[in-house]
Amino acid sequence: MIETHDLSKQFHDFLAVDGVNLNVQAGQILALLGQNGAGKTTTVRMLTALLQPSRGWARVAGYDVTRNGHDVRASVGVLTEQHGLYMRMTAVEYLDFFGQVYSLAPIMRKSRSDHLLEYFGLAEASRRRIGEYSKGMRQKLALARAMMHDPGVLLLDEPTSAMDPESARLVRDEIARLKSSQRTIVICSHNLTEAEALADQIAIIYRGRILLQGTLDELKHQVLGAPEYEIKFAGAWDSSRLKLPKDVEVLSRTESSLKVRVMRPQESNPQILKALSKVSAPVLAFQEEPRSLEQVYLKVMMEAKGLENVQ
Amino acid sequence: MFSKLKPVWLVAGRELKDQFRDWRVLTPMVILIFCFPVLMNEFAKQTVDFLNQYNANLILERLVPFSIMIIGFFPITISLVVALEAFVGEKERGTIEPMLSAPLDNWQLYFGKLLVGVVTPLVASYLSIAFYLVMVSRQNLVMPPFITMLQLILLTTAHATLMVSAAIVISVQSTSVKAANLLASFIVIPVAILMQGEAVMLFWGNEQVLWLAIAGVMIISLLLIRVGIAHFQREYLLGREIDSFNLRWILRTFWRNFTGGARSVGEWYRRVLGSAMRRVAPAILAVALVAGVSLWMGYDWVMVNVTEMIENASPENLEKIASRARELPDLSSLQGGVNFPFLFLNNTRAVALIFFAGIFSFSVLGVLLYMINISLIGGVFALLQLLGIQPWPIFLAGVAPHGIFEIPALMIGSAAMLYIGVSIVTPQTGKSMGEVILELLADWTKIFLGLVVPLLAIAAVIEAYITPSLLMNVLK
Numbered sequence: 001m002i003e004t005h006d007l008s009k010q011f012h013d014f015l016a017v018d019g020v021n022l023n024v025q026a027g028q029i030l031a032l033l034g035q036n037g038a039g040k041t042t043t044v045r046m047l048t049a050l051l052q053p054s055r056g057w058a059r060v061a062g063y064d065v066t067r068n069g070h071d072v073r074a075s076v077g078v079l080t081e082q083h084g085l086y087m088r089m090t091a092v093e094y095l096d097f098f099g100q101v102y103s104l105a106p107i108m109r110k111s112r113s114d115h116l117l118e119y120f121g122l123a124e125a126s127r128r129r130i131g132e133y134s135k136g137m138r139q140k141l142a143l144a145r146a147m148m149h150d151p152g153v154l155l156l157d158e159p160t161s162a163m164d165p166e167s168a169r170l171v172r173d174e175i176a177r178l179k180s181s182q183r184t185i186v187i188c189s190h191n192l193t194e195a196e197a198l199a200d201q202i203a204i205i206y207r208g209r210i211l212l213q214g215t216l217d218e219l220k221h222q223v224l225g226a227p228e229y230e231i232k233f234a235g236a237w238d239s240s241r242l243k244l245p246k247d248v249e250v251l252s253r254t255e256s257s258l259k260v261r262v263m264r265p266q267e268s269n270p271q272i273l274k275a276l277s278k279v280s281a282p283v284l285a286f287q288e289e290p291r292s293l294e295q296v297y298l299k300v301m302m303e304a305k306g307l308e309n310v311q
Numbered sequence: 312m313f314s315k316l317k318p319v320w321l322v323a324g325r326e327l328k329d330q331f332r333d334w335r336v337l338t339p340m341v342i343l344i345f346c347f348p349v350l351m352n353e354f355a356k357q358t359v360d361f362l363n364q365y366n367a368n369l370i371l372e373r374l375v376p377f378s379i380m381i382i383g384f385f386p387i388t389i390s391l392v393v394a395l396e397a398f399v400g401e402k403e404r405g406t407i408e409p410m411l412s413a414p415l416d417n418w419q420l421y422f423g424k425l426l427v428g429v430v431t432p433l434v435a436s437y438l439s440i441a442f443y444l445v446m447v448s449r450q451n452l453v454m455p456p457f458i459t460m461l462q463l464i465l466l467t468t469a470h471a472t473l474m475v476s477a478a479i480v481i482s483v484q485s486t487s488v489k490a491a492n493l494l495a496s497f498i499v500i501p502v503a504i505l506m507q508g509e510a511v512m513l514f515w516g517n518e519q520v521l522w523l524a525i526a527g528v529m530i531i532s533l534l535l536i537r538v539g540i541a542h543f544q545r546e547y548l549l550g551r552e553i554d555s556f557n558l559r560w561i562l563r564t565f566w567r568n569f570t571g572g573a574r575s576v577g578e579w580y581r582r583v584l585g586s587a588m589r590r591v592a593p594a595i596l597a598v599a600l601v602a603g604v605s606l607w608m609g610y611d612w613v614m615v616n617v618t619e620m621i622e623n624a625s626p627e628n629l630e631k632i633a634s635r636a637r638e639l640p641d642l643s644s645l646q647g648g649v650n651f652p653f654l655f656l657n658n659t660r661a662v663a664l665i666f667f668a669g670i671f672s673f674s675v676l677g678v679l680l681y682m683i684n685i686s687l688i689g690g691v692f693a694l695l696q697l698l699g700i701q702p703w704p705i706f707l708a709g710v711a712p713h714g715i716f717e718i719p720a721l722m723i724g725s726a727a728m729l730y731i732g733v734s735i736v737t738p739q740t741g742k743s744m745g746e747v748i749l750e751l752l753a754d755w756t757k758i759f760l761g762l763v764v765p766l767l768a769i770a771a772v773i774e775a776y777i778t779p780s781l782l783m784n785v786l787k
Contacts (some may be wrong), residue, residue, distance in 0.1 A: 048412045051546050074414035082405030086325070088332040100321050101413045145409065 001025050001184050002047060002153060006056030008208075009042050016042040018208040019056065024201065029175065031195035033297060034205035040188040041081055043205070044155045047186070048078050061152050062185075074102065077151035079085075080158055087131035091122055094130060095148055102149035109148075114221070116144035120170065133286050135162040143171060154178065156285040157188045165223035172198060196293040204297060206304045218295060223296045227265055228289040229272075231258045235283040241279060245271045259289075318415050322423025323430070326397075330431060336393060340435050343386045348443035351378045355452060373514045375447055376455045376463055380513065382443050383436040384506060387474055389671035391498065392430030394478035395491045397424040402548055403488055411545045421479070421540050428475040430482050459513075462521050466509060469528035474498050474533040484744055485545055502666055527675070534673040537736040542744040548571045564746060568753035584761045587754045594726035594733065599679065602722060605682040609689030617697055655771035658717060662724035665757065669725075674732025681725040708781040717770035727758040 007020040017039040022029040032040050045051040047060050049069035057063045061075035073158070086094060092113060099109035117123045120140040125133065130141065139162045146154060159175065160168035175198055179185060189195050195202060195218060203213040212219055220227070228251060236255040244250070247263035262268045276283050330336045339649070355378055399405040410420065440463075447454060455463070477498045478491075485491040512520045571583030621629065661684065669677020688710070695702040731751045739747045 050408070050549060070414050070416065076412070078409065078412045080405075080412070082408065084409035086329060086406060088329050089325075097321070097325055098409070098413070098565055101318065101410075101415060103414075112654040142409075199781065239522055284452040 001056070001062075002030070002060050002186065004010075004047075004056065004058040007046060007053050007058050008055035009039075009046060009051055010054040015096050016208050017046070018209075018277070020205070020210055022058075022203065022210075022213075024184050024186060024285065026182045026184050027179055028200045029179050029187060029198050030201045031199035032188045032191065032203050032205060033195060035301070038205045039208040040205060041157065042208075044078070044186065044188060046234070047072075047153075047155055048136060049073055074149075075151055076153045076155060077149065078147035079143050079146045079154075079156040081157045083138050085130045085133075085138055085142060087129065089130055090128060091117060091126045091130060091133075091144075094141065095144060098145050098148050104149060112148055112150070113144075116147060120144055121167070131219060136164055136167055139163055140167060140171070143174075147174075147236065151181060154183055154185045154186075156185065158190065159187060159190065160194060161189075168194075192293045192297055202293065204300050206301065211304055212300055214298075217295050223299050224291050226261050227291070228259060228261050228264045229265075229269070229286065230289060231260070231272075231281075231286050232256065232284040233258075234284045237282055239281070242281065243275055245275075248272065261285060305310055315419070318419040319422045322410075322415070322420060322427040326424065326427040327431065330393060330427070332617070336389075339389045340386060340431075344391060344439045345442060347385055348382050348439055350448060351382055351443060352446045352450075354378075355447075356450065358709060359452065372453055373516070375452055375461050377510055378465060378512050379440055379443065379455065379460075379463045382439050382508065383395065383463065384470060385430040386435035386439055387467075387471045388430070388499065390435065391472075391474055391478050391495060392492070392751060393431065394424075394428035394475040395482050395495055396488050397428060398482040398548060399485045399491050400482070400488050402486075407548055411548065417543045417545070418540055421483075421543050424482075425476065425479055425536065425539075428479055429471055432471045432475065433468060436471065438465075440464075440467070440714050445518065462518070463527065466521070466528075469525050469532065469613045470502060470506070472532040473528050473535070474502055476532050476539060480535055480539040480542075483539060483548065485570050489548045493559050524562045530675055531672060534655065534675070534736055536734075538673065541736055541738040541748070544743075547743060561745075561749065564749045568750045569756055582759050587757045588762075591723070591726050591730045591758065594730040595723060597680075598722050598726045598729060601678065602718075605685035606689035606692075607693075608682070609686030610693040611689075612686070613693035613697070617694065621697070649775065651771050651775040654774050655768055658720070658767045658771065662721060662767070663723050664758070665721075666728045666759070669728035671734055672730045673736055674731075677725065677732070678726045681721070681728075684721060704785045705782070708785040709778060712778050712781060713770040713774035716766045718772065720766035720770065722756060724763040725767075727755045727763075731755055748777060 002022055002294055004020055007022070008015065009017040020039075020043055022030065033042065034040050042051060042165065046065060047058055047073040049060075049065045052066060060072045063071040063075065064120050065072050086097075089097070095113040095116065096109050104112065105282065114123075115218045117126045120143065121145070122137060122140060125137065125305060130138065133141065139160075143156070143159060146156065148255040154175075156175070163171060172194065175185060175187070179198075179200075187195065187198065200215065201213065202216060204211045204219075214222065231239075233246070233256045233300050239253055239258045242258070244260065245268045245269055249261045249263075251259040251261055253259070260272070273286065276286075313501075354376055358374060397401075398407065401410065444454070478495065481491050481494045482497070485494060505524075509524055511523065513522065571579065571586070573579035573583050622630075624632070661680075665677045665680045665684075667677075668680050692702045692706065695705060731754075734747065735752050742750075
């Protein structure tokens with residue numbers, strides 16, 4: 001698991017990360033979202049014990065990043081922004097080298113390497129020099145290296161950025177599998193759809209500070225307000241006759257549709273359905289208005305920048 | 312122990328494999344190993360033919376050892392490029408982060424790089440020397456004796472260790488390969504000067520000085536390795552991205568450390584200089600012990616060597632020495648030239664020289680200069696005894712009055728220099744190498760300006776205006 005409190009990093013006059021609090025349990029994925037230079041990589045580097053926090057603390061896989069750097073690094077698998085591949089090595093040599101660095105036994109190295117190369121579709125090219133690989137192949141190999149020692153914590157910076165859709169899907173499936181096997185995963189990404197699909201928790205970081213953090217639903221509720229629903233009728237129907245619960249706000253009304261905002265959907269939605277059924281409303285569809293993470297992100301960013309401009 | 316060393320071999324092995332797959336490293340190495348000795352051999356043949364006309368046998372004898380030294384040196388210069396980019400090259404290629412994120416200790420990473428950096432040029436140098444020796448053995452050239460051969464091999468090893476250890480320090484501290492290559496001149500120029508000196512020693516045939524050169528180079532190399540490890544910080548390798556000379560920051564950091572936030576000269580002396588002196592205190596104790604050893608060494612050297620010289624001297628020469636010793640120096644004539652400014656500047660220059668010699672050699676040369684200065688007192692003491700003159704009255708009148716200020720000033724100045732050397736080779740967490748050096752320079756400046764210079768000024772006044780009269784009274 002990953003736990004941080006007031007985690008901060010100052011480079012001379014520049015505060016790169018400011019008071020980050022995270023709590024990611026085993027079997028959870030945290031997506032760290034933010035612009036370039038927002039502090040994502042610095043945060044990840046502190047979690048890998050590469051950078052010493054200027055303030056606050058972080059515990060990764062039960063180890064303190066300041067005092068037990070070696071143990072932290074042994075427990076973490078990192079996919080870095082730059083893949084860090086040795087171009088004159090073959091994939092087999094490369095994975096074997098890192099297997100040795102992580103003190104894996106020869107049999108284990110062979111089986112892990114074979115499995116990962118096979119899984120990521122690199123088995124055929126495994127004896128070729130990495131310098132001959134395409135961008136996507138390199139990224140897959142870098143990911144394989146991060147997973148080579150089967151770490152309890154994975155810190156992945158843009159895990160699918162250079163991949164074709166098929167490979168990206170493969171990687172997402174693997175991340176989901178790792179999550180189900182109780183790994184703790186942090187993904188830094190600009191791919192909001194991916195973050196939405198994978199993450200249990202989302203944190204939006206801006207200029208070193210976490211602006212917003214929570215589950216996707218919590219973020220949507222917090223930023224975009226209560227969920228909105230559209231009720232479509234099979235033809236013209238007077239919806240003003242409908243008696244709605246108190247926490248439901250009518251947003252718009254047409255002959256054939258009704259748009260409402262529901263403060264407590266768990267309680268109110270069954271009551272709305274009941275009310276519709278009571279008056280025998282010709283309901284064609286009752287659906288939530290789609291609201292994406294992108295909307296949340298853009299709104300948060302816009303507000304942050306607006307606030308900054310005002311200041 | 313083996314499990315701790317395993318990662319070192321691992322890092323070195325990977326690097327070595329990588330090097331041998333790079334034709335840009337291999338090609339010049341092969342050319343230097345096999346072509347340069349052939350050229351050198353041809354040069355030696357031509358020189359032999361030429362010098363035989365003039366019976367310059369001594370030069371001929373030393374020509375092969377000199378060629379061996381040069382042949383051994385060239386592959387090291389090429390491998391320097393590899394050592395220079397050991398860390399900064401990986402940083403530029405983006406391969407450093409996965410390595411730094413791995414469970415490897417700093418020293419394991421460092422020694423892995425250092426090992427391959429030293430071994431590659433050494434193997435190339437040894438191969439090149441061996442190839443040259445095979446050619447020499449087939450011609451009418453004199454093979455060097457075993458001791459010279461051993462010295463040459465050790466010199467080559469010392470050069471490789473020195474250059475590679477310095478290159479790796481540069482590689483860790485640089486922000487780009489270009490910057491590292493530019494900084495390489497700080498290695499190549501001193502080593503080239505050193506080699507010129509060694510070549511002179513080789514032609515001169517002074518074995519003892521060559522042994523000292525080998526020992527000196529090895530000590531500096533070990534200190535450089537220590538410096539490299541002490542200032543190896545993962546954070547630093549990832550943090551700095553821009554090569555810039557920030558004069559404002561340099562001056563600000565130095566000034567902040569120099570003034571220490573003091574609001575008055577009194578406060579500066581009490582708090583800022585006081586705290587610097589407390590830091591330097593262990594070094595003062597060390598230089599005091601070194602002073603004792605130096606005094607004894609100077610005394611002993613004169614006693615042994617001058618006695619031997621007197622024993623071997625002819626009666627005429629002995630008479631000449633005795634008559635000169637009997638002549639009283641005309642101190643009044645000296646007083647015109649040896650005045651306060653002369654004495655003050657001379658002594659200040661000596662302390663500054665010790666500092667400059669020390670800062671470029673991690674205190675080694677500075678301590679040597681200090682030892683020479685102190686050993687002179689022991690030497691003069693012994694010389695007076697040998698000449699049958701009571702040394703104590705002369706010392707009490709001629710040295711003690713100004714010496715009670717001058718000698719502590721010399722010791723404190725040298726201790727501050729020693730403190731800098733020791734601090735540079737000591738790990739300083741959370742500080743960059745530049746910050747550490749600026750803090751140390753500020754400490755030295757505080758001590759030099761606040762204590763050493765005033766003490767030397769007082770000593771110079773006494774030496775210029777009081778000591779001569781006291782000495783004249785004693786000598787009368």
